Amino acid sequence: MARLRKILVVGGGTAGWLTACYLAKVVNAKAPGSTDVALVESPRIGLLGVGEATFPSIRGTLSAIGLDECSFLARTGATFKQGILYRDWVRSPGEPGRSEFFHPFSLPNQRSGGQELLPYWLLGMAPGDMAFAEAVTLQSRLVDGNRGPKRSADADFQGAMNYAYHIDAARVAEVLADHGQTELGVKRHLATVEHVSLDEQGNIEHIATREAGRLDADLYIDCTGLHGKLIGEAMHSPFQSRRDVLFADRAVAMQVPYPQVDAPIPSYTMASAQTAGWIWDIGLQDRRGVGYVYSSAHSTKDEAETLFRQHLGDAAAGIEAQHIRFETGYRPEHWRKNCVAVGLAGGFVEPLESTGIALVELGAYLIAHLLPGDTDDMERAARHYNQMVVARYDRIIDFIKMHYCLSQRRDSAFWVDNTMASTVPETLQDKLALWKHRPPHRLDFVSDLEMFQVASWQYVLYGMEFRTELEPMRTAYPHAEEAQREFRMIQQVAEHALRDLPGHRALVEQMVQRSRTRGGRFL
Numbered sequence: 001m002a003r004l005r006k007i008l009v010v011g012g013g014t015a016g017w018l019t020a021c022y023l024a025k026v027v028n029a030k031a032p033g034s035t036d037v038a039l040v041e042s043p044r045i046g047l048l049g050v051g052e053a054t055f056p057s058i059r060g061t062l063s064a065i066g067l068d069e070c071s072f073l074a075r076t077g078a079t080f081k082q083g084i085l086y087r088d089w090v091r092s093p094g095e096p097g098r099s100e101f102f103h104p105f106s107l108p109n110q111r112s113g114g115q116e117l118l119p120y121w122l123l124g125m126a127p128g129d130m131a132f133a134e135a136v137t138l139q140s141r142l143v144d145g146n147r148g149p150k151r152s153a154d155a156d157f158q159g160a161m162n163y164a165y166h167i168d169a170a171r172v173a174e175v176l177a178d179h180g181q182t183e184l185g186v187k188r189h190l191a192t193v194e195h196v197s198l199d200e201q202g203n204i205e206h207i208a209t210r211e212a213g214r215l216d217a218d219l220y221i222d223c224t225g226l227h228g229k230l231i232g233e234a235m236h237s238p239f240q241s242r243r244d245v246l247f248a249d250r251a252v253a254m255q256v257p258y259p260q261v262d263a264p265i266p267s268y269t270m271a272s273a274q275t276a277g278w279i280w281d282i283g284l285q286d287r288r289g290v291g292y293v294y295s296s297a298h299s300t301k302d303e304a305e306t307l308f309r310q311h312l313g314d315a316a317a318g319i320e321a322q323h324i325r326f327e328t329g330y331r332p333e334h335w336r337k338n339c340v341a342v343g344l345a346g347g348f349v350e351p352l353e354s355t356g357i358a359l360v361e362l363g364a365y366l367i368a369h370l371l372p373g374d375t376d377d378m379e380r381a382a383r384h385y386n387q388m389v390v391a392r393y394d395r396i397i398d399f400i401k402m403h404y405c406l407s408q409r410r411d412s413a414f415w416v417d418n419t420m421a422s423t424v425p426e427t428l429q430d431k432l433a434l435w436k437h438r439p440p441h442r443l444d445f446v447s448d449l450e451m452f453q454v455a456s457w458q459y460v461l462y463g464m465e466f467r468t469e470l471e472p473m474r475t476a477y478p479h480a481e482e483a484q485r486e487f488r489m490i491q492q493v494a495e496h497a498l499r500d501l502p503g504h505r506a507l508v509e510q511m512v513q514r515s516r517t518r519g520g521r522f523l
Contacts, residue, residue, distance in 0.1 A: 014172050022368060054358070055355070077285040101131055108458070111479060115479065164354070191211040194208050204220050230341070231340075234339075275411065276303075353456075401423075402457075
C-alpha cells in the first residue's frame with residue numbers, strides 16, 4: 001500500500017492548467033504534507049488563441065478554484081456567451097422558411113403549476129408563429145437586443161440569465177498558470193518531454209525532459225494535445241474514430257478585427273452552415289475569432305480557405321489563415337495504469353456545442369472525485385473513470401449528429417451524406433423515433449452521464465423543425481388558457497429585461513473598469 005504523493009500534469013494550455021488548478025485546490029496542495037501537484041510544459045509550444053467558447057459549467061469551475069470574475073474578464077479579454085445562433089442549418093440559403101434558430105442557455109419557463117410549456121407550443125398555442133426558444137425563454141429576445149446576461153453589480157458568476165464565456169485560450173492559460181502557482185501551490189517546470197519510461201508492469205516510471213532532467217510522479221495526467229504523448233505514444237491506448245458519424249476533420253481559422261473599436265459584441269456564438277461544414281464566429285473584447293470547420297472528404301484545403309475568405313469579405317484581407325487537422329473520436333481507455341488523459345489527448349468532438357473545455361472540466365472533476373488515496377486503488381478508479389467518460393462522449397456525439405441529420409439541406413454531398421441512416425447511431429435513431437409522438441423528457445436521459453440537459457435537446461430538435469405529432473394527445477393538456485397567459489407573460493417580462501439589462505459591450509467594459517478600480521492582482 002503506497003500513498004498517492006505526487007501528481008504530474010504533462011502539457012500546459014487551458015487543459016493542463018485548468019486540471020492542475022482544480023486538483024491542487026481539491027487536495028490543498030499548498031498545505032504541508034499534502035499531495036504534490038506539478039505541471040511540466042514546453043517553453044516552445046505556442047497556443048492558437050483564435051477564440052473559443054465555453055459551457056455554463058465554467059463559472060462554477062472558476063469560482064471553485066478561487067478566481068475573481070471581473071479580473072478574469074479584464075485580463076483575458078473574455079466576453080459573455082448566452083447560447084448559439086444557428087444560421088442556414090435547417091435549409092439552404094434563399095429557400096422559404098426560417099434561416100436561423102437560437103439555442104439559449106437558460107431553461108424554458110414552465111406554467112405556474114410546474115408543467116412544461118413545450119406541449120402547448122407543439123399544439124400551436126404560442127402567439128403567432130414564434131420559434132420555440134423565443135416562446136419559452138427571455139434569452140432569445142435579450143440576445144436579439146444585444147443585452148448582457150447580468151448587471152455589473154451582480155455577484156461574481158451570478159446573473160439574471162444563464163451564461164458562459166467566449167475566451168482567448170492562450171490568455172486564459174496564462175491567468176490559470178499565474179493563479180495556480182501563486183495561490184494554489186502548483187509547481188511549474190518549463191521543459192520539453194523527450195522520453196517516457198515504463199516499468200515492468202507497464203506503468204509510467206518517469207519522464208525525461210531536456211531542461212529539467214527526470215521528473216516522476218504517482219499519477220501522470222496527459223494534457224499534451226491531439227497526439228497524446230503519454231497515453232497514446234507511450235501507453236498505446238488506442239484511438240476510436242467516429243468519423244463515420246461526424247465527418248468534419250479540418251478547420252481553417254483566423255483572428256479578425258472589429259470594424260470600429262466600439263462595435264457591438266454579440267453575446268452568442270454564431271454557427272453558419274456551409275456546403276461542407278460550418279463557420280464559427282466568436283466575439284472577444286478586441287477582436288473576433290472565426291473559423292471554418294469542414295470535412296476533407298467534401299472539400300479541399302484551398303476550397304475551404306476560399307469559401308472562408310469569401311464569407312468574411314474585407315475583414316479577412318491581409319490576414320494569414322491557420323489550418324488545423326483533427327479527427328472526432330476518443331480513447332476508450334482514457335485512464336490506463338497510472339496515466340490519465342484529459343482534453344485533446346483523450347478525445348475530440350468538433351466544437352459545434354463548445355464541449356472541448358467542458359470535457360476538460362469533466363476530466364478534472366472525475367479525477368478529483370476518484371483520486372485514489374493510495375496507488376493500489378488505481379485500477380478501480382481507472383475503470384470507473386473510463387466508463388463515465390466514454391458514456392459522455394457517445395451521448396455528445398449523438399447530440400452533435402442531431403444537428404446534421406435533421407437538416408433539410410440537399411445542396412451538397414456533405415448534407416446529403418449526413419442524413420443517411422447508416423451514418424446515424426442507433427441510439428440517436430431510437431430517440432428520434434420516440435420523439436415523433438411525444439417530446440423529449442428528462443427520463444429519456446441518465447443525468448450523471450449527460451453533457452446536455454433535456455432543454456438543449458429540445459431547443460435544437462425543434463429549432464431544426466423536427467415534427468412531434470401531439471394532436472392525438474391534445475386532451476392530455478387541458479391548461480391551454482394558463483399556458484397562453486404564460487407565453488404572453490414571457491414576452492412582457494422580456495420587454496422589461498431589455499430595458500433593465502445593460503448592453504453586452506457596456507457590461508464587459510463596466511466589469512473591466514470595476515476590476516481596475518479594485519486594483520486587482522490580475523492586472
